[in-house]
Amino acid sequence: MSQQDPFTDFQRLATEADQLARDLTAFRQELNRVLEQNAELIIENKHLRGRLDQLSEQNEQSDKPEMLPSRRNLEKLYDAGYHICNMMYGARRENNEPCAFCTNIIYGNGDRTSRQA
Incomplete structure (x- = not known):
């Protein structure tokens, strides 16, 4: 300045x-x-x-593949943490561990011979 x-x-x-x-x-x-x-x-x-x-x-x-409504209901129960197989039906799955029997019922090929005893 x-x-x-x-x-x-x-x-x-x-x-x-x-x-x-x-x-x-x-x-x-x-x-x-x-x-x-x-x-x-x-x-x-x-x-x-x-x-x-x-x-x-x-x-x-x-x-x-398109599932029957009954299988979708079983899938919902399984996803909620419950067994749907006939050996442990209704029991809570520990830590949501997978169950081969439950998944076979839901996603199996649908033939009844594998489930009849």
């Missing part, structure tokens, strides 16, 4: 400060717009991932 004209120096600094304030305001507005857009994209991404999971689950179910 020159010592000869302090008023001119003051005017120049005031003009620069005003410009800086305008630039900061514009930057704040742009930052808010970007943050809002980011929040919207996060929400949209969450919804799309949920829909993708639904579609993949439907595809997995459609890949399975």
